[in-house]
Amino acid sequence: MKMWSFFSRDPTKDFPYEIGESVPGLEDKSFWSLHKAKKKGCGGGEDVSVFGIDFKTNGEQYLDIARSTVKRLKTLRHPSILGYVDSLETDKTVYLVTERIEPLQNRLSRKTDVGVKRELYLSWGIFQVTRALNFLNNDGNLRHNNVNSWTVFVNEESGEWKLGGVEYMTAVDSVYSTLPHTFSAYQPPESKDCHKPVTKCSIDMWGLGCLIWEAFNGPLSNSGQLKNIDRIPKQLLTVYRELTGQNAEGRPNPADVIARCRSNGGFFKNDLVDALLFLEEIQMKERGEKGRFFSQLAAQLDTFPEGVGRYKILPQLLAAFEFGDAGSAVLPPLLQLGCQLPDVEYQRRVVPCVVKLFASNDRATRLRLLQQLDRFVNHLQPATVNEAIFPQVARGFLDTNPAIREQTIKSVVHLAPKLDYNNLNIEVLRYFARLQSKDEQGGIRTNTTVCLGKIAQHLHPQIRQKVLIGAFIRGIKDPFPPARTASVLALAATQQYYLLQEVSNRVLPALCSLTTDPDKGVRDNAFRTIKGFLSKLERVSEDPTLRESMEADVNTATPSLSNAAATWAGWAVTAVTAKFYRSQSDTSKSSSSNNATRILLNKPASLEHASSSQSSASTTATTSSATSMTSLEHDHEHDSQNLTNTNSDCDWDCWEADNWGDMEQQSATGGSTHSNLSPTSHTPKNNEQWTSLEEEPEEECTQNLSLKNQSSEEAWEDSEFQPVEDFSPLEQNISTTTIKFEEARRKREERKLARQRQMEVKRAVKLLASPPAKKL
CATH class of the missing domain: 3.30.200.20 (Phosphorylase Kinase; domain 1)
Incomplete structure (x- = not known):
């Protein structure tokens, strides 16, 4: 049992x-x-x-x-x-x-896509069914016998059309059998003869014509409706008439339908069909073809039907990256489609590709990743950023190519919220100290200051107090006007992190030195910022109880936005930005004032042309050229040497001091100095010019040349920098000696007066040497 x-x-x-x-x-x-x-x-x-x-x-x-x-x-x-x-x-x-x-009819009745997207979707769907019939009739010698919208099904995710309903399939030379009553509307005219079909594909081509009509009109009730061609696209009209013609011999072969509709102007010739067919054959394409295809694909994705990008194109892109040689070219469309994925799926499918690309030694790949970091950084886990991505990004701080260095600096703004204490407060600031003081590109020095101001809120409170003021005072003494402007604005925007005693003892004296700056834009920004700090001190002087609230964010890891808005920080972030933007209508403003506004509007100085009012009468030197991305050749040995030379002895403690001296100072010709950083020359190769870096004045280029000739043992300590007041371009051949930190403090006022007199003489000489302006 x-x-x-x-x-x-x-x-x-x-x-x-x-x-x-x-x-x-x-x-x-x-x-x-x-x-x-x-x-x-x-x-x-x-x-x-x-x-x-x-x-x-x-x-x-x-x-x-x-x-x-x-x-x-x-x-x-x-x-x-x-x-x-x-x-x-x-x-x-x-x-x-x-x-x-x-069922196809379920999908078409929902009308999820409209307009151009719907027409593209129908084009791809009809193409797929035609391709299936070509396979059956010509390759398999089979006849479907029942092609219509009820025997076609749609993949729920990707929306692809799949030919099914093979219940009545026969060989191409078999006698045609009458279909059940429910499908009587789809029987061809010659079916009444009960003989063998005239051609092997005439029956299925009639069914394809019925399917085309239903795709644009809805379910077919009787064959007489096929004569209503108002909604059939013009590109498809000629082929449709042949498919639904009474003469069975005149119906084209499915291979002929594909060839005609894939020609220029045909219904199957569009971006969607082209892209999907290319992806199906991508392993057979040349590298150049792949690069051109991916560069065009990113701009086309928004016009593609719903679901096609995420479920059809994205898997193909991932496969092309993992198993092919697509490289960084696949990144833009990959990231664009990845945004449609849930976070869990994004972590599983897209993040491994991003991590693998960051490890690439190809400069073009690294640059493209950094430029698009904001599109995927929110999907990255802090552990992934600190362990796998930041070590690779940090290589760019000392890259020999200025564009890589510049883009690496900008990337810190996006990475800072996810970096741990060591990477942000030690590693990043160590690189920033070198870039702000040593880099020969004025735009890169400017961006370093701008970035430091943007990430200030993420720094540890003790590090903030130790670094910010010294770094921005350092930038105030930069010979490049936009760098000085960026430092002034950064001081204003981060004012809530400074003790009032530091404001009076360090910040205001440094800002006051800019009130006689030769650049009008720098002077204007300095005066506005000084007034803001003075008003803050004045309020505390009148009401000492306000000190605690004004210094509330100094030792706070997560600053209070409400507190910032209630004090001068709100003016610095909002009112100042709006004010400088409106000032551009004044035609007498210098071009560096324009640059200051661009900095406030998150447009780094290195992307804009900037020149001081003093240098506007002189010839400027262009340091950028239109160089294609193919010029980004990697230099593994030099990059590795840079990373090795940047050892832990280089610290940012030097930012704590005030008298940073002049960055254009040359090393003493008669003696040797010692460096906390093992300096490596960052002079770009002659053929490495970048359009992303701005045009600098001739004066700046001269300074760059002097920086290139500096000794490789030049020091970073404050005592090793000659004060800005003691430096004169007319005395470059005179050997200078190191001034100790304490002596520099005692003689500060004397140097300021001497510097002012030198600047007045310098301006007078330039006015006499410059030719008179011609009248128009």
Whole structure:
């Protein structure tokens, strides 16, 4: 009895798929019932669809048809034919498992895409069915016999059209059999003769014409409706008339339909079909072709139908990156599509590609990653940033190419919130100290100051107090006017982090030295900032109880926005920005004032042309040229040497001091100095010119040349920098000696007066030497 019970066990109980809700749409058109299903297993299995039939309910007349359908579909493998997954046959039921799909009419009735997107979607769908028929008729010598919108299914995710309904499929030379009554509207005119078809593809081409009509008009009730061609696109009209013509011999072969519609101006010739076909054959394409394709794809994605990008194009891009040689060219469309993914899926699929690209030694790849960092940084986990990404990014701080250095600085703004204490407060600031004092590019020095002001809120409070004021005072003495302007604005924007005693003892004296600056824009910014600090001190002097609230953010790790808005920080961040923007209408403003406004508007100085009012009468030297991305050749040995030379002995403690001296000072010719940093020359190669770096005045270029000739042992300590007041371009051949820190403090006032007199003489000499302006 137990033995009999074992053999009579219901096989459907061992079916490895859990059948769910039914999918409507096929009730009157098929003996199959369509259900959503999921593969059994822990953690949730893949989503599939199950076609099922119960012979007790539907009768045994469909038994042979159902079984032949399963057998036929199991042997057909084509990307545009419904994909077979599994099946189960018993004496009572037949289950056919396929990829997760829904009837085409269900998808078309929702009208998820409209306008151009809908036309592109229909173009790709009709192309897929035509391609499937070409495979059946010409390669498989098979005839579908029942092509219409009820035998075409759509992948629920990617929206791809899949030809199904193979219940009535025969060989191409078989006699045509009449379809069931539910499909009588799709029978071709010659079916009444009950003879063999005129051509091997004439029956299916009639069905393709019916499918085209239904795609634009809805379900077909009778063949007479096919004459209504108002909604058929003009590019498809000629082919459509041939497909639905009464003369079976005149119906084209599916291969001919594809060739004609893929020609210029054809219905299948568009960005979507071109892109998807290219991705299918990407492994056979040349590297240059791939680069051009990916550069165009990013701009086309927004016009593609819903779901196609995420579920069809994105997997192809990931495969092209992982198994092909697509490289960084795949990054823009990959990141654009990755934004559509849930965070968990983004971490699993996109982040590994980003990490792998950051490890690349190719400069073009590194530059492209840094430029698009803001598009994916929010998806990166802090651990990934600190352990895998930042060590690779840090290589760019000492890169020999100015564009890489500049973009690396900008990337810190996006990375700072995710960096740990060591990477942000020690490593980043160590690199910034070198860039601000040693880099020969004025724009890079400017951006370093701007970035430091932007990341101030993320720094540790003790580090903030130790670094900010010294760094910005250092920038105030920069020979490049935009760098001085950036330092003044950074002091204003970060004022809530300074003790009032530091404001009076260090900040205001440094700002006052700019009130006689030769650049009018710098002077204007200095005066405005001085007034703001003075008003703050004045309020505290009148009401000492305000000191605590004004210094509330000095030792706070997460500054209070409300406190900043209630004090001068609100004026610095909002009112000052608006004021400088409006001042551009004054035609008498210098070009460096324009640059100051660009800094406030988050446009780094190194991307704009800036020149002081003093140098506007002199010839400026252009330091950038239109160089293509192909000039980004990597230099592994030099980069490695830079990283090795940047040892832990270089510290940012020097920012704590006030008298940083002049960055254009040359090293003493008669003696040797000692450096905390092992300096490596960052002079770009002659053929490495970058359009992202600004045009600097001739005076700045001269300073750059002097920096290139500095001794490799030049020191970083404050005592090693000659004060700005003692330096004169007319005395460059006079050897200078090191002035100790204490002596510099005692003689500060004397040097200021001497510097003012020198500047007055210098301006007078330039006015006498310059030719008189010609009148227009």
